[in-house]
Amino acid sequence: xxxxxxxxxxxxxxxxxxxxxxxxxxxxxxxxxxxxxxxxxxxxxxxxxxxxxxxxxxxxxxxxxxxxxxxxxxxxxxxxxxxxxxxxxxxxxxxxxxxxxxxxxxxxxxxxxxxxxxxxxxxxxxxxxxxxxxxxxxxxxxxxxxxxxxxxxxxxxxxxxxxxxxxxxxxxxxxxxxxxxxxxxxxxxxxxxxxxxxxxxxxxxxxxxxxxxxxxxxxxxxxxxxxxxxxxxxxxxxxxxxxxxxxxxxxxxxxxxxxxxxxxxxxxxxxxxxxxxxxxxxxxxxxxxxxxxxxxxxxxxxxxxxxxxxxxxxxxxxxxxxxxxxxxxxxxxxxxxxxxxxxxxxxxxxxxxxxxxxxxxxxxxxxxxxxxxxxxxxxxxxxxxxxxxxxxxxxxxxxxxxxxxxxxxxxxxxxxxxxxxxxxxxxxxxxxxxxxxxxxxxx
Numbered sequence: 082x083x084x085x086x087x088x089x090x091x092x093x094x095x096x097x098x099x100x101x102x103x104x105x106x107x108x109x110x111x112x113x114x115x116x117x118x119x120x121x122x123x124x125x126x127x128x129x130x131x132x133x134x135x136x137x138x139x140x141x142x143x144x145x146x147x148x149x150x151x152x153x154x155x156x157x158x159x160x161x162x163x164x165x166x167x168x169x170x171x172x173x174x175x176x177x178x179x180x181x182x183x184x185x186x187x188x189x190x191x192x193x194x195x196x197x198x199x200x201x202x203x204x205x206x207x208x209x210x211x212x213x214x215x216x217x218x219x220x221x222x223x224x225x226x227x228x229x230x231x232x233x234x235x236x237x238x239x240x241x242x243x244x245x246x247x248x249x250x251x252x253x254x255x256x257x258x259x260x261x262x263x264x265x266x267x268x269x270x271x272x273x274x275x276x277x278x279x280x281x282x283x284x285x286x287x288x289x290x291x292x293x294x295x296x297x298x299x300x301x302x303x304x305x306x307x308x309x310x311x312x313x314x315x316x317x318x319x320x321x322x323x324x325x326x327x328x329x330x331x332x333x334x335x336x337x338x339x340x341x342x343x344x345x346x347x348x349x350x351x352x353x354x355x356x357x358x359x360x361x362x363x364x365x366x367x368x369x370x371x372x373x374x375x376x377x378x379x380x381x382x383x384x385x386x387x388x389x390x391x392x393x394x395x396x397x398x399x400x401x402x403x404x405x406x407x408x409x410x411x412x413x414x415x416x417x418x419x420x421x422x423x424x425x426x427x428x429x430x431x432x433x434x435x436x437x438x439x440x441x442x443x444x445x446x447x448x449x450x451x452x453x454x455x456x457x458x459x460x461x462x463x464x465x466x467x468x469x470x471x472x473x474x475x476x477x478x479x480x481x482x483x484x485x486x487x488x489x490x491x492x493x494x495x496x497x498x499x500x501x502x503x504x505x506x507x508x509x510x511x512x513x514x515x516x517x518x519x520x521x522x523x524x
Contacts, residue, residue, distance in 0.1 A: 093185075096118070096119060111414050120162070124468055126466070130210070134207060139479075164349050194345075238335050242281070251284070251341040253435055255282040256436040297451070304437070347383060353373060405427075464476060
């Protein structure tokens with residue numbers, strides 16, 4: 082266990098995602114003992130998970146061991162643990178590795194997929210590395226089944242791929258599936274009628290990429306339309322039974338529903354109701370301090386910080402999480418040194434999404450670009466933000482290989498049919514959190 086040094090403050094950070102990692106990095110070699118808790122021993126670069134799912138990248142290209150990041154840091158320790166809840170009055174975190182006291186607590190638990198009442202066991206989310214591998218196995222297995230399926234109705238369901246959610250991830254997935262249909266499947270499955278593969282992208286609002294400019298939305302729609310993707314706007318999914326999806330008065334047979342339609346905050350148990358906003362995000366002040374507490378902070382997707390520019394909180398995006406985490410880390414350094422913290426101010430450096438080969442849209446400060454320039458900018462920025470030189474090198478090699486060969490070399494099915502079915506049926510989302518004091522783990 083991570084022992085506290087005499088006269089040093091203990092800071093516990095729950096979550097090793099974008100926000101938690103940046104906070105911990107700013108606390109390296111500072112006069113405080115830092116304990117970073119996460120259910121995994123690695124950091125996940127989520128913006129490239131869709132490329133793992135499409136067979137373009139290896140899983141370890143988008144994941145990086147947390148302990149390697151802090152290997153030469155004496156005051157930051159990493160523990161793999163499930164957090165069962167917190168007790169603010171006792172200044173304790175209850176976890177799968179025991180009861181952990183803190184002087185300052187950072188909540189960086191991020192978000193989880195939101196399924197809006199649909200049966201999540203039938204849907205394919207894309208939020209974690211296991212999700213990306215499950216999705217890759219699932220897609221390739223459906224083509225193998227289509228080769229031998231004789232029933233026309235069942236074959237149609239195998240060939241229909243429906244992406245629900247027109248945000249960046251949904252747009253990127255739809256574009257990647259279209260390129261797979263055009264460049265990959267005819268080579269791998271020459272005896273399969275790959276032209277029967279249909280790709281749908283459904284969005285509940287009246288345009289794609291609702292968090293970006295109108296121009297970016299129009300360009301994304303134009304690109305995807307030319308790539309043969311069926312776009313459905315103002316389409317809310319009302320039911321899916323694993324075989325047929327219903328939205329409005331339409332039914333489409335499909336075994337492949339990829340879910341990117343939204344996320345919800347994932348706070349730990351133990352907070353009082355006054356700490357939450359309507360959407361269950363933790364309300365924080367300009368210093369990231371959780372409402373109703375003195376020494377608990379929240380950053381990233383789990384936090385809602387009302388400001389003049391963002392009265393309903395900042396968007397749940399990686400750049401926001403990174404900036405909040407970095408800023409809080411610096412503030413905690415000031416706090417433990419007896420200095421005053423500074424208020425957070427978000428700097429919007431732009432939002433972008435790639436639609437496929439040579440196609441992307443980007444809303445940058447002072448410019449809105451699309452096409453090849455936006456695609457180059459997207460690659461450069463994502464490559465720069467990757468953690469670890471090895472990951473950067475492997476990703477750029479894979480990108481160059483894929484660009485010139487029109488091929489993705491990682492099309493491996495790593496589960497057997499029965500194993501895949503069992504694992505898919507066991508997918509369970511996190512239970513809804515209750516704002517109650519956690520039970521103490523058994524001694």
